[in-house]
Amino acid sequence: MENFQKEKVTPAQKPGLFRRLAALAVAAALALGLAACDVSGVVPGGSADVIPNPAASASTVDSVNAPFEMHFIDVGQALSVLIECDGQFMLYDGGNVDDGSLVVSYLQNQGVEGLEYVFCSHAHEDHVGGLAAALAYFPANHVYAPVTEASTKCFQDFVKYTQQQGLQVEVPAVGTTWQLGGATITQLGPVAQYSDTNDTSLVLRIDYGATSFLLTGDMEADAERDLVNSGANLKVDVLQVGHHGSSTSTSYVFLNAVLPEMGIISCGVNNKYGHPHEETLSILRDAGVDVYRTDLLGTITIGSDGQNYTVGTEHYATDAELNPTAPAASSTAQQAYIGNVNSKKFHLPTCPNLPAEKNQILFSSYDEAVAAGYTPCSTCIQ
Structure with missing residues (x-):
C-alpha cells in the first residue's frame, strides 16, 4: 500500500466554491490558476499539497x-x-x-x-x-x-x-x-x-x-x-x-x-x-x-x-x-449562476454585483434559477 501524508487545510485557507467557479468562468483567471499549480512532482493519487x-x-x-x-x-x-x-x-x-x-x-x-x-x-x-x-x-x-x-x-x-x-x-x-x-x-x-x-x-x-x-x-x-x-x-x-x-x-x-x-x-x-x-x-x-x-x-x-x-x-x-x-x-458544458437569497436575483459568476458569500445560492442552470423564483440580473444577464 502506497502511503502519503496529507496536511489538513483549515477553513480559513480554503476558498469558497463560488469563488472557485467564478475564477473558472474567466479564461484569464483559469490560465493563471493552472500556471500557479505545478503538479509535475505530485505523488500518485494526490494534489500539490x-x-x-x-x-x-x-x-x-x-x-x-x-x-x-x-x-x-x-x-x-x-x-x-x-x-x-x-x-x-x-x-x-x-x-x-x-x-x-x-x-x-x-x-x-x-x-x-x-x-x-x-x-x-x-x-x-x-x-x-x-x-x-x-x-x-x-x-x-x-x-x-x-x-x-x-x-x-x-x-x-x-x-x-x-x-x-x-x-x-x-x-x-x-x-x-x-x-x-x-x-x-x-x-x-x-x-x-x-x-x-x-x-x-x-x-x-x-x-x-x-x-x-x-x-x-x-x-x-x-x-x-x-x-x-x-x-x-x-x-x-x-x-x-x-x-x-x-x-x-x-x-x-x-x-x-x-x-x-x-x-x-x-x-x-x-x-x-x-x-x-x-x-x-x-x-x-x-x-x-x-x-x-x-x-x-x-x-x-x-x-x-x-x-x-x-x-x-x-x-x-x-x-x-x-x-x-x-x-x-x-x-463550458454547464453555466453556473449565483443567486442572492435576499434580492432573489441571480447573476453570472463574473458579475460585479455579486452578493456576500453568506447570501449566495448556486444554481446549475438558468432554468433552475427561474424555477426557484429568482430573476436574472440586468447587469450581467442580457
Missing part, C-alpha cells in the same frame, strides 16, 4: 496506523467502508452478496472481532449484499438501515442474520449521535421520505478531532438539495462521493455546502454504468477536490490523528488518470 511520507514512501504498509482509520474496501461496483477508532469498529455497507467473503476476510485482517455498529445505507444489493456474511461472522451491538423490510433476498438475509444475533434492524432518526472511541457519528439524512431508494440512503457525518468525513451512500440530487436546505453542518474534509460518481449525485449546490478536500469514489473497473461520470469528475475538478477511486487505486485507507490525515492506497495512479477531465469541462 500532498507530500510523500518519508517514513513510508519507499515501502509498502498494511495500514496507515492511526488512532482513527477509514477503509474504503475495494469491492468493485459497490460500497463497503470499515471505520476503526481507538480499537472499536463499525461497518457502513458490505458490497454485493458475492463480496461477503472478501469483506469478512478484510475485517479479519484488520483485527476485527466485533462490530459496534453496522449500517446499511439503503436496500440495494451493492450496499446491503455482503452485510449478511459480516453479521454471520462478527457479533454486532446495533444494526441500522433506513427500512426494516424489502422484497429482495439479499435484504431479507441481512435481516435474518441480524435477528440470529438477537438484534432487530433499527431505523435511526436524523440527529442521532453515536460514539466510536473518540469519534462522533451524527446522522444527517435522509431528511424527508423518498420513493427513490437511492435517496433513502443514511447520511453520516463523522468527526474525529479537527478532521471530518461524510458518508452518503447513493444519495442523489433531490435528497442532496433537501439536506442542504435543512441547515445540516455538511462541511467536511473527506466526502464519499454519492452513487459511485454518477452524474445523478454531487450537484453544485451540495458540493458547495460540503467543500471537501478529498472525494472518494467506490466503483468497479470498466463498469457497465460508466462510473464515475465525466460530469461528476468535472464538477469535482472545478471545486478543487482531490479524487481517489477504488477502480484505479484499490482499497483506500485514510488515517487521522485528529489534526492531519494520511492516505494509503493499494495501487499507483496519476492525477490525470484519477480525473481525466479537462480543467474547464464542466464550466
Whole structure:
C-alpha cells in the first residue's frame, strides 16, 4: 500500500466554491490558476499539497496506523467502508452478496472481532449484499438501515442474520449521535421520505478531532438539495462521493455546502454504468477536490490523528488518470449562476454585483434559477 501524508487545510485557507467557479468562468483567471499549480512532482493519487511520507514512501504498509482509520474496501461496483477508532469498529455497507467473503476476510485482517455498529445505507444489493456474511461472522451491538423490510433476498438475509444475533434492524432518526472511541457519528439524512431508494440512503457525518468525513451512500440530487436546505453542518474534509460518481449525485449546490478536500469514489473497473461520470469528475475538478477511486487505486485507507490525515492506497495512479477531465469541462458544458437569497436575483459568476458569500445560492442552470423564483440580473444577464 502506497502511503502519503496529507496536511489538513483549515477553513480559513480554503476558498469558497463560488469563488472557485467564478475564477473558472474567466479564461484569464483559469490560465493563471493552472500556471500557479505545478503538479509535475505530485505523488500518485494526490494534489500539490500532498507530500510523500518519508517514513513510508519507499515501502509498502498494511495500514496507515492511526488512532482513527477509514477503509474504503475495494469491492468493485459497490460500497463497503470499515471505520476503526481507538480499537472499536463499525461497518457502513458490505458490497454485493458475492463480496461477503472478501469483506469478512478484510475485517479479519484488520483485527476485527466485533462490530459496534453496522449500517446499511439503503436496500440495494451493492450496499446491503455482503452485510449478511459480516453479521454471520462478527457479533454486532446495533444494526441500522433506513427500512426494516424489502422484497429482495439479499435484504431479507441481512435481516435474518441480524435477528440470529438477537438484534432487530433499527431505523435511526436524523440527529442521532453515536460514539466510536473518540469519534462522533451524527446522522444527517435522509431528511424527508423518498420513493427513490437511492435517496433513502443514511447520511453520516463523522468527526474525529479537527478532521471530518461524510458518508452518503447513493444519495442523489433531490435528497442532496433537501439536506442542504435543512441547515445540516455538511462541511467536511473527506466526502464519499454519492452513487459511485454518477452524474445523478454531487450537484453544485451540495458540493458547495460540503467543500471537501478529498472525494472518494467506490466503483468497479470498466463498469457497465460508466462510473464515475465525466460530469461528476468535472464538477469535482472545478471545486478543487482531490479524487481517489477504488477502480484505479484499490482499497483506500485514510488515517487521522485528529489534526492531519494520511492516505494509503493499494495501487499507483496519476492525477490525470484519477480525473481525466479537462480543467474547464464542466464550466463550458454547464453555466453556473449565483443567486442572492435576499434580492432573489441571480447573476453570472463574473458579475460585479455579486452578493456576500453568506447570501449566495448556486444554481446549475438558468432554468433552475427561474424555477426557484429568482430573476436574472440586468447587469450581467442580457
